[in-house]
Amino acid sequence: MNGIDTGFGVWNPIAWTLLFAGALVIAWVFRVLGRSDYKRGSEQTKAFLSGNEEPEPEKLHVRGDHLYWGLVDGLAGYYRRIRAVHTGVLSDYVAWFVGVLGVVLIILALVR
Amino acid sequence: MNALTTHAPILIIATPLLGAFAAPLIGKLGWTVRTAFAGAIAALTGCFAGLLAATLYTGGGAPIVYVLGGRLPLPSGLAAPIRIMLEVDGLSAFMALITALVAVVAVLYSVSYWKERSGGALYDSLLFLLIAGVFGLVLTGDMFNFFVFLEITSVAACGLIGFRTWRKRSSEAAFKVMALYTLSGLFVLLAVGLLYGQYGGLNIAYLATNLGGTMVDRVALALLIAGLAMKAGAVPMHMWAPEAYGEAPAPVSMVLVANSQASLYALFRVLFTLYGQSLSAAAVGWILIVLALLTIFVGVTMALVQKDLKRLIAFGAVSQIGYMLLAVGVGFAVLATRPDFGLTAITGGIFHMINDVACIGLLFLAAGAAIRASGSRDLHSMGGLAHSLKGTTVLFAVGAFALAGVPPFNGFASKLLIYESTFQLSPVLAVIAVLASIVLLAVFVRAFQAVFLGPRLIARPEPVPWPMVASMVVLAAVVIGFGLFPGFFIDKIVTPAANALWSGQGDYIRAVMGG
Amino acid sequence: MMHIGNLPFIVAMLLVILGLYALLFKRNLIKMVIGVSLVETGVNLFLVTLGYRAEGIAPIYTHAPTAVSQVLPTPQALTLTSIVIGLATTALLLSFAVLVYRHYGTLDVTKIKELRG
Amino acid sequence: MKRAVLAAVFLFVAAFLLLAAAQMRPFGSPASALMDDYFLANAQAEVAANNVVTAVVFDYRGFDTLGEATVLFAAVVGVLAVFRKLREDER
Structure with a gap:
């Protein structure tokens, strides 16, 4: 009822979302188990650009x-x-319209 | 209640028309009254559309015929309908639901979007005219009446595109789009004239019983295909679309997408119901498929290099029209020969219509909020809006992911149906469709990064008023709801619409002609 | 009556073609509007010729002789509707042309192309 | 070059339109006039109009006439909007 059966494959978004949420939880757990000596706002978080000064964020x-x-x-x-x-020129737009009309006319005239 | 049900088809058109005619007068009473009136009209229209759809679905999907000025489709003893009639089958009801969704959301968004601008009452009037026109396009069962509604939508749409008269580009877009809309409308009228001349009737069901494969019929079909495909925005006749969507105010861009889809609906109606088996379905199907592939490819690649936010989304909208054309073109090419995947393709294409209008609408509205907040629409000078417009950021992301077909949003559900069914006809089609979706994701990653991420480039962006947020939330709810429960919605509303195309020609004709 | 075959239909189509020519090859916006109007006129003429019935009179019963066939009324009604629609669209097109001229200072269609690429 | 191709396509489409016009049923003899003959036969009795075109415009196809008036209204509103007085901050 909730998923789709295309006749060749099946898609169930609820199951997919649950799986995805599970994966996110696992990723989050890994992140929480990260290194404890990491300190926000200290020298560690600064970008290292071969010793050069870090440019302003507006420039980056x-x-x-x-x-x-x-x-x-x-x-x-x-x-x-x-x-x-x-081109932005109106005449060209009309020309494309006439061109497509011509092609469709040929196809419809030739095909029985 | 019974009278309401009976007259629902005409009430859907009459209510926004009343709103349009009364808006300039109501506008004199001030902003509050005008807004309340517009909201009431939109809500009422939505209720009527829902009522009509519910009546149709509970009635087993048999087409509802509403004769204007008469009781019976055929006067006694005559084999030809003489009055104009509205004919509603599964597809019409589906399109009416789409239009109702768009109408309610657009009016809600416009409440505060247009508060500080001049000509608010005229804007309301034109918006309701456009909505009434789109409803007329999808409900009518008469070819000349269809042309009249085509012109209503053209005039109202161009009035809205050029509404911001102080913008240089709006005036350019309005003129060009008006000329092309008029031209396409006139070619449709020419085709209607040819058919009337040959068969002495204007009713779609009556014409469908008589149509053969003569030269005149073929020329009329070519005129209809070219004219309607141009109004739908198929490449290479799409150049007006980015201008129209890009220059119109944000809510109007969304209604214009629904208008394009109404033209697409008319194209499908002409092919499946009017001509049906009387022509070589494979050849016409392949015309649509080629147009669709061009549309998908050119749409996404052009979107990748745009510098204007609205124009970028507009090219995305053009590419999505290609998906619907592709799916239904495949369905038409194998009409009645390959039921194993033809019906699936049509189901996917029809389902993609409502998904597309929800996603593209969400993107246009979010972009409108971002442009209003930052005062710029150039991707180069925008940036960092996520710091202040958190809600809009999330909503834009939802719309972008859904449009690009990322699971679990609704775009993926319909695109999956399209991929799997077009693959059966030719793997190349599915490959191009998948690749284009990937590029489309890249397009919107770029737009998202440029507009919302990065440092604060704009010091004090204007906050987004709650009606604008609310309208976007409605669309996001549709996006997520249709994404999480696609089976339910396909079963309830999409399957009747797909069946109306796939095997509904006989029912459509019988509802009018009897027998 | 002289036998003219399908000449009226052909003449109406020629008007449509003439209008299309103006849209394709003329560069002035006003001339393009005239082109749209020509297409419109051609279509209207085509519609109204569809209703003719040989030796028919106008479908009005006041003082109409009996036992004479009348021409078809529907095409005339359609043409009336279509003429008014044409008037409305032409008016809007021309007012947009005025607006374009105010902004761009030209009516040359090849110079009005800020929206491109 | 571009113009030559365009001219060729244009002439081709024109030829097709003329061909369609030439191949239609003969001028002056409508192929099927069920609907129109009904109007001619019943307009006086049903609508009480001596002019059948009036009967068609205002009764049988009155909805088209409403649509026509709507297009006219839309165009008027559109023209009013184009030439409306703008606010200070919009110029």
């Missing part, structure tokens, strides 16, 4: 457009083309 923050730059850079060719397609 990875901003939105810096995330995944590697992936985007790897796909630069694709992105150059696909962004060129999004």
Whole structure:
């Protein structure tokens, strides 16, 4: 009743959630059993940057457009083309509409 | 009570229409009265939608026909319906429930979102017109009437997109979207004209009994597919969608997603109910599948590189339309030949509709709160909002995970059905769908990191008023509830809708034409 | 009556095509609105031609001769509705064009593209 | 190049629309007029209207007319919203 049977597999979210919660509890237990000589706010928690001063947190923050730059850079060719397609010009939007209409017309005319 | 049940289909449309017509007058009485009125109208509409759905489900799923201005669908001795009628089957009722959810949440959110702005009464009026239009789209059983409601939604939606007239980009988006909506509506009307010319009728059930596979029918189908797919936002006709969703006020973006889904519903209605077996289902199914794959792929990859928060979510919304198209396209391609997975695919696609509107709506609303708080929508200059907007942060995370299909949220349940059934037709489809979901998770991790994590970049963000939080909590409850109990909801509301598409053509026609 | 075949349908479609041409190849926003209007006019004309019945008269009974066929009333009703809808959408489109001009200072559609990429 | 492809696709779609128009049932002879003949035969008796188009617009398809008025209302509200007076902080 509660899960789904797709005919090829089964998905029961309640069982999954219970398992996940169990895993979280185990992780939490491990965390609690951690080292007792760790002190918050002391020299231990400071980042070590080869002896350099730690920059301000505002400067360390990875901003939105810096995330995944590697992936985007790897796909630069694709992105150059696909962004060129999004011209922002209304006539082009209408052209795409007419183009799709043409393709659908061909397919429907040819298929019996 | 009995009269209410009988007239529920028209009351669903009439109540928001009353709200729309009265809003400019009520607006003169001040903010409190206006808000109370809007809330009452939204709540009443939601009740009627629930009543209609309950009537349908307890009645065994047989379509409910409501004839406007008459008692019987057919006047005695005539084989053609003459009056406009609303026809509600499992799918219509399902879409009405989605729209009701969206309507209630949008009105609740708008209460404080729009308090300090000019033209609040006009905003309420347009919002109710849009809601009434979407209800009309999903309930009507008449092709020309469908066109009329299409135009109501177009005009109201564009009025709302361009509502913040001081924004340069809003005016641009409003003009472009209006031109495209009008064009798609006119092509739908042209197709309706072709069908009327051939068969002398406008009723969907009547046309479905007569349709053949002639050239004119095919051209009409092509016009309907292209026009409705554009309004739904399928790639490569999706370019208006990020502009519309991105530039509209946050609650309107959510209603616009429901509007796109109503177009998608109409596309499915045309394919399954109007044309059904009279055309080569495999070819049309593959048209949908190709459009869907393009939509999924381009949607997520474009979302990855957006710098504007609303526009990023909007591209995510475009990609989700692809999942529904994919699932139902697979279902249509194997219509009546492979019941072992065709029905599962359609079930997944239909279930994904309500999941999508809940997740995307939640994301739009949370983004609206974040933008309102920080005064910026540029991912580069936002950050650290989690320090002050704790509730919004959690809600955004819930929406993002659910949309990306992370268990145990609802997006996973419907996407699992889609993956497993499309895999049966071609493993490539499932692989692309899974990969796109992973990229989508990356997209929202980026958005979440940029907006909410990190040091406080904004000193004193505006707090989020309680009605906005409450509306987001409602959507989050839907997300989690549908995620934890998918079997229950599929059994109760999704299966009747999927059956209406898969095997409901005969029932739909018989409800009007008898026999 | 001269035999004209399906010429009225074709002429209506030609108007639709003309409007589509304006939308595709014209750069001025007002001309694009005119293009939308042309498509609309073509569709309306198409609808109203659907109702014609050979040798028929207007479907009005006042002083109508008996035993003469009348043209179909529904397409005329649909066209009336569709004309008013067209008027409403054109009005809104033009007011958005005014708004766009205020913000951008131009009506050239290729220059109104802040929302791209 | 782009323009040439566009022109070709445009001409192709145009040809299809014209083909559909040419292939429709002949002009002047509606294929099936069950609904319209019902209106012509019964409008006077049922609606008491001598003008059948009026009967269709305001009675048989009155819901469309309501929708039409709604579109008009929506457009008016939209135009009012576009040209409304903005608050100081919104300009």
